[in-house]
Amino acid sequence: MKMKKLLALFLICSMVLAGFGSAVTAKAEEAYVDVTDSKSKVISVKAGETTHVKLPVVAKREYITNPGIVAVPESNAPFVTGSVTMTKENQTTPVLGIDAFSTTYLEFDITVKDTASIGSYTLNINLTFLTGDLMGGFQSMTSSLPITVRVTEEKAPIQITIDKISYNEDNAAVGNNFELSFDVRNDGEIASLNTYMSIDYKESGMIPGYTVENIKIGELKSGQTTKISIPVKVLASAKEGLQLISANFTYKDSEGNEKSITKSIYITLQKTSTGVSEKAKLTIECNSVNDKVLVGSSYQLKGVIENIGKQKATNVIVSIADGVGVTNGIIPKHEAGGIKVGDIAVGGKHNFTIPLLVTDNASAGLQEISVQVTYTDSEGETRTAVTKTYLTVIKPEVPEQTGEVVISGAVQNPSSPVVGERLSVTFNVQNNGNSTITDVTLSGQELSSAGFEPLDSQAIRSIGSLKAGETRTVTLDFKVGANIAEGLNTLTIGCDYLDGNGSKQSVKTPIYILNVINDSNSKPKLIISGYTIDQEELKAGSTFDFTFHIKNTHMSKSAKNIKVTVTQADNVFSATQGSNSFYIPSIGPGAEYEQAMNMKVKSDVTTGAYEIELTFEYEYDGMNKVDQETGGVKTTDKLKLQAMENLRPSIQNFTVGMYGEMPTVGMTSSMTFEFINMGKSPLNNVRFSLDGDFTLDNGGTTFYLGTISPGSPEYVEIPVMPNMEGSASGTLYILFEDSTGEDVSHPYEFKDIFVNGSYTPEFPIEPDVPSVNIDPSANAPKDIMAPWIFVVMQLAVLVVFIPVVRLVVIKIQKRKLQKQDSNI
Incomplete structure (x- = not known):
């Protein structure tokens, strides 16, 4: 008695905990999605390029609501991926899930590194989503879909x-x-x-x-x-x-x-300079090249001027070429005309210094500066010499200011929001960057499409600044809109802020809102949540048990007076007993109903996937005016089953020997039999091959027959040659193609075929016997008829006998086939 009380208490606690709708994380044991086109599982990309991917997928049996999807490359993959979005053909509104009956596209970008090498890499599409459990709560499921990314072209390396x-x-x-x-x-x-x-x-x-x-x-x-x-x-x-x-x-x-x-x-x-002038000639050279200078500082550019001519140079002026400050932000700090040096005698040298200012706007890196000297030679002509020097401008390294906002730990209140009432969502906002972020504001995004409404015109919450590593708890209030769907919904929280560099940033985070109740305009929806079959292969003419689950996705309304009709457009699958329709009194909110049907596969079906349509007709409490006038709700759900054709090649009346004679080793003989296609589908490109104590004697490895229609017998005669004497055996292989073009092989074994040894005639030696002359015509009986008449009569008997016997055999075989088909 005490044990029964403890068990009852345990069950009550379990039901109470399940009623809170808490989420439990569970790892999927199998992939929940699959790619509809096998070619799409391999994506070709090129080094240094960005490729947009549109991956067609369907759910495997179960509808996946609002999954979180991330594309994760393997560790050594030379590419990165962007965010994944869901789309459908001819649909502009946001896609809310992945179903099993229409194609959903997962779209994202793959950016390949310049240094990528040719090769194949694995990219895992990871999905996280919520699914209902048997206790009325939700489980967080994870699933992974691997695809292959193939780098087909490399970039030429740095040269x-x-x-x-x-x-x-x-x-x-x-x-x-x-x-x-x-x-x-x-x-x-x-x-x-x-x-x-x-x-x-x-x-x-x-x-x-x-x-x-x-x-x-x-x-x-x-x-x-x-x-x-x-x-x-x-x-x-x-x-x-x-x-x-x-x-x-x-x-x-x-x-x-x-x-x-x-x-x-x-x-x-050259041995000596050929540039020596009879007149004055100055050369200019800078003492230092490529010095490192910090922006915002001054620099003394030093050099030397030398007169390598044979006359004195006068009015010598050194300066920076025009435009230097415009091009690279380095400004000379001397008078507009330059720095006056005076005169330089023959062979004389003069050291000069030019002050420069490297402005804050100077371009970082190697900068070229032209230094020129002008002078007057002995004939009064003005001449110029120019040299170039270089400075490396350095800007102080400023650590990159990053601010990464993470929104987590969301809690909703109440646990079951009702249309028209307030919904409070509390969550944590954390700055995971290395700098303080400012002007942080949080708000609900895309509220109208999600079914929520703001409580005031602003609907924005400002929290000021967040230091690096700091976390704040924020609560936002919303109104549950009248058009929101019942059950699970998604609310998007947006965060706008300025990062450490003053740049505006924004992030969006989806939050799941559970157990939304909307009794005003909603109605129950029935779907096929799963199905099973008890046969590994659904062959033509076979029967199987088809078990499926009907789920009411509504969280508060029951579906009543439900009529379910199972149909297949080509009648490939049909019910074996009774009608293809059945009735269910009701299915409660969030509940499932299991139904099993014994069905038969059409006998002449060809291999392929065939769509089954399930039609639901039902009523519910508080039906709207439209549903009342039409007599209730009518919806359909579809799924596909794979059927296999039943291939039944048959060999009858198998014999070896030409015209009934026993075969002999090394001599051509014939293998004859009746070949019958006992199935309901044609056998294409039928041919035969041999294995064992006989070989084909037609010069090839196979004997070709052609396409055989269902129920058609064919008389086959194959030339063969025995390889041994005595009791021989072997296997005759029937080779053909099914309706999908796949090669099929059926063996037919034979044994106890007696084969004569090779025949060599021997002539005995006659003894010496006196010859006796005998008249052959004496006492010889007269022929009953002429020999040619006898031969003609025998041929006539054969011409009539063989077709009659063949016709009788064919009729017997057809009766057997008709009897077998009637028993299927």
């Missing part, structure tokens, strides 16, 4: 080249200075990042006219060219002739992989 090498051949002389220029180009299809260049002068006798060893080039996109000019000094100890120097490049790809490459540069040095 750094140099071109258009130029220098003044007169200045490239022993003991002189010259300027070396060339183009650096990326001939690959992948951008070269963080590119640096250094020059190795080896044993050439040349040294750099600058101080920075690694010159920063920065990013080189595919096909992009950057011009490089560097000052070079030629030592007095250098040798004339062709000299080799190397340009070494280091760079990174988009994945951060560092690589390097070396290019050769050939320079011809």
Whole structure:
């Protein structure tokens, strides 16, 4: 007695807990969705490109409501995916779920990295959704659909080249200075990042006219060219002739992989400079090249001017070429006319300093500056010399300000919202970024389409700022709209804010609202929530038990006086007993009804999937005027079953031997039989092959017969040759194609076929016997008839006898077939 009380208490507690509609997480044991087109399971993409995917899927037996869908690549996949959305053909409104009877498209983008290699990778489409349980609550289910992403084309790797090498051949002389220029180009299809260049002068006798060893080039996109000019000094100890120097490049790809490459540069040095002038001639050279300068700071550009002519240079002025501040944000801090140096005698040198201001707006990276000197030669002519120097402008690194908002822990009140009443939703807002976010506002999004209404004109809640890692609890109030669907609904919460960089950001998070009650305009909806069959294959002519579950999805109304009709358009599946309709008194809110029907597969069906339609006609309490006038609600639900044709090839009257004679080893004989298609579908491209103690003697491996119609007997004679004497056996294989084009093989075994050994005639030796002459005509009886008459009579008997016997056999076989079909 005590045990019964404890058991009753346990059951009551279980029912009470189930009534709260709490969610339980359960892992799906099988995939709940499937791709309708097998070709869509393989997606072809190219390196460096973004491909839009439209994946056709259907639910497997059970309707999936408002699933959360994420596309997750495998760990080593060279691509990323965007958010997944659901769409349907010819539907502009939001798709709320995935059903088993129409195609839903999962659409998303796949962005492939530039460095992706050709290969196949797995992409898992993960779904999370709620489904009802037997206790009236909800379970959170997870399911994964794997597809294959195939990278079909790679991008050409980074290829750094140099071109258009130029220098003044007169200045490239022993003991002189010259300027070396060339183009650096990326001939690959992948951008070269963080590119640096250094020059190795080896044993050439040349040294750099600058101080920075690694010159920063920065990013080189595919096909992009950057011009490089560097000052070079030629030592007095250098040798004339062709000299080799190397340009070494280091760079990174988009994945951060560092690589390097070396290019050769050939320079011809003159013995002495051919550029010496009889007049005054000035050269200008900067002492430092490619110094690093921080934005907002000053810089002293220093250099030297030398007179290599044979006359004095007068009125010498050094300056920065016009336009430098416009092009790169570096401004010279000298008078408009430049810095006056005065006169420089023959062989004289003068050191100069030009103050520069690197503004806050200066462009980061390597910047080119042209320094010029103007002077008057001995003949009064104004001349100019120009050199180029470089600065690397550096901007202070500012850590990226990120703000990632996460909305979680949603709780609804009340647990069963009613149309027209208030619904409060409380949730946590957390800043998962590394900086403070400001102007944080939260609101309901797309309320009208979701069936909710704001309580005031603003319907926005502002919470100010959120520091990094901070969490706030927020409550938003809504009104449950009159047109909302009963049961499970989705409410979207939007969050707008300014991130650490001052950029406006927004996120949307769906929240499930459970157990919505709407008695005013709703009516029960009946669906097929699942089905089973008791046969592994539904063959033509067979019977099977079809069990299905009818579910009332309404949460508060019952369906009454229900009439269910099961039909198939081509009558492929039909009820074996009684009518194809049955009646159900009622199905309560959220309840299911199980029904089993014994059905028969049409005997002449061909292999394929056939649609079954279930029609529901029912009534409910509080029917609206339209339903009352039409006599209730009428809806349909559809599903498909796979049927298989019944292939029944038969062999009768099997014999081996030509004209009834016993076969002999090594001699051609015949294998004869009656071949009958006892099924209801044609057998296409029928042919035969042999295995065992006989081989085909037609020069091939098979004997072709053709297409055999249902119920048609065919007399078959196959030329064969025995391979052994004595009792022989083997297998005759019947090969053909079914209605779907699939190859089918049926074996027919035979045995105890006696085969004669090979025959070699022997002639005995006659003994020596005296010959006796005998008259052959003496006492010989007279022939009853002439021999030719006897032969003609025998042939006539055969011509009449064989067709008669064949006709009798065919009639006997047809009677057997008709008797078997009537028993099916």
